[in-house]
Amino acid sequence: MVQVLDTTLREGEQTPGVYFDTHIKLAVADLLDEIGIDIIETGHPMVTPEIHAAVEAIAHRGLNAIVGAHSRSLRQDVELALECGVKFLGIFYCVSDERLDGVFKKDLAQAIDLISEVISYAKSQDPELLIRYTPEDTVRSQFENVISAASAAVEAGADIISVADTTGYMVPGGERSMFNYVKNLKTNLAERGHNPKIAVHCHNDRGLALANALDAFRAGAEIIDVSVLGLGERAGIVDLAQLLTLLATDFGMTRYNLTKLPELYELVSLHSGLNISRNFPIIGKNAFTHCAGVHTHAAALNPMHYESLNPELVGRTRQFSLDHMSGIAAVRYALSLVEITDLDSKDQSEILSEVKNIGQRGRTVELNELPHIVDIIKHKKQIIKKHK
Numbered sequence: 001m002v003q004v005l006d007t008t009l010r011e012g013e014q015t016p017g018v019y020f021d022t023h024i025k026l027a028v029a030d031l032l033d034e035i036g037i038d039i040i041e042t043g044h045p046m047v048t049p050e051i052h053a054a055v056e057a058i059a060h061r062g063l064n065a066i067v068g069a070h071s072r073s074l075r076q077d078v079e080l081a082l083e084c085g086v087k088f089l090g091i092f093y094c095v096s097d098e099r100l101d102g103v104f105k106k107d108l109a110q111a112i113d114l115i116s117e118v119i120s121y122a123k124s125q126d127p128e129l130l131i132r133y134t135p136e137d138t139v140r141s142q143f144e145n146v147i148s149a150a151s152a153a154v155e156a157g158a159d160i161i162s163v164a165d166t167t168g169y170m171v172p173g174g175e176r177s178m179f180n181y182v183k184n185l186k187t188n189l190a191e192r193g194h195n196p197k198i199a200v201h202c203h204n205d206r207g208l209a210l211a212n213a214l215d216a217f218r219a220g221a222e223i224i225d226v227s228v229l230g231l232g233e234r235a236g237i238v239d240l241a242q243l244l245t246l247l248a249t250d251f252g253m254t255r256y257n258l259t260k261l262p263e264l265y266e267l268v269s270l271h272s273g274l275n276i277s278r279n280f281p282i283i284g285k286n287a288f289t290h291c292a293g294v295h296t297h298a299a300a301l302n303p304m305h306y307e308s309l310n311p312e313l314v315g316r317t318r319q320f321s322l323d324h325m326s327g328i329a330a331v332r333y334a335l336s337l338v339e340i341t342d343l344d345s346k347d348q349s350e351i352l353s354e355v356k357n358i359g360q361r362g363r364t365v366e367l368n369e370l371p372h373i374v375d376i377i378k379h380k381k382q383i384i385k386k387h388k
């Protein structure tokens with residue numbers, strides 16, 4: 001069974017200009033917990049004392065989720081994270097020849113010694129601690145290096161190996177697919193007697209983060225990293241709401257409470273300063289709004305004509321709005337929704353032409369605006385009568 005790891009508070013804060021105050025971090029963690037997120041990655045305690053305090057506060061909040069922290073492959077980072085009382089530790093270190101040589105001036109054997117030593121130390125401090133080891137930029141590193149480092153990490157006590165597509169490089173169905181990568185990794189580790197859980201961390205540089213995560217899931221990945229609004233470095237990572245909805249509707253995983261998603265997204269949007277685009281799947285203002293004439297008519301008769309997702313799944317309702325694409329049937333239907341039933345067909349046509357005028361100026365007419373348009377049309381009619 002797949003688990004969802006939310007990293008809005010760690011990866012999300014790597015979005016340029018985004019920082020959540022401690023009380024906001026707590027509110028985000030609470031909502032993630034209410035949704036039923038399995039693992040919450042809360043930050044890297046080494047970065048600042050305030051982040052350290054926030055990680056500690058979330059770890060002691062009594063959440064059902066497993067609370068985790070991020071850590072470089074350094075004993076001092078591990079000590080700081082353990083001080084916070086987390087039950088999950090994500091340790092990262094690169095294994096590609098180019099980075100080891102160019103940045104760290106180490107060979108692979110030295111890197112593996114360092115990784116193993118830090119993992120053994122962490123496990124010795126808390127045998128219950130879940131440890132994830134991530135070879136940074138896993139998918140572009142030499143595969144044999146990844147296998148050697150991952151095997152050593154598991155032998156030292158790592159429970160989870162994370163495949164990081166750090167630069168959003170993978171393409172489903174192509175030569176560099178997550179499906180093949182995860183399959184090969186699992187097979188190669190199993191041949192060495194290792195069966196760690198496999199996590200995937202997919203960046204969205206090519207817009208393929210969700211597709212790659214799904215590809216990895218189909219290949220047997222057990223943990224998927226996500227964030228609210230897909231927040232993260234550059235183009236970010238997999239979006240939480242999209243993944244949870246997909247898991248619920250297409251993979252029978254109904255244990256998450258999706259109705260809390262809109263509240264969580266509003267909170268994160270407000271405090272990250274990132275607006276939710278109107279056409280954002282699941283959460284955007286327009287995600288369940290029917291507008292064009294034929295769509296509205298057909299959707300009013302049977303929503304499934306133009307929807308494959310039920311808005312109630314995420315605690316939302318179907319909306320209808322009117323614009324230049326609307327026809328008389330849509331206007332009549334909208335009028336019935338706001339319980340205006342006393343208009344003759346001439347009035348309805350006038351309303352339609354007003355709606356089309358507004359639509360051509362680039363706006364939609366919301367349902368709650370419709371009674372005011374009706375008022376004006378009635379008013380005009382009375383004036384005309386008076387002057388007759």
Ligand SMILES: [Zn+2]
Nearest residue numbers: 011166201232
């Ligand atoms: Zn990342």
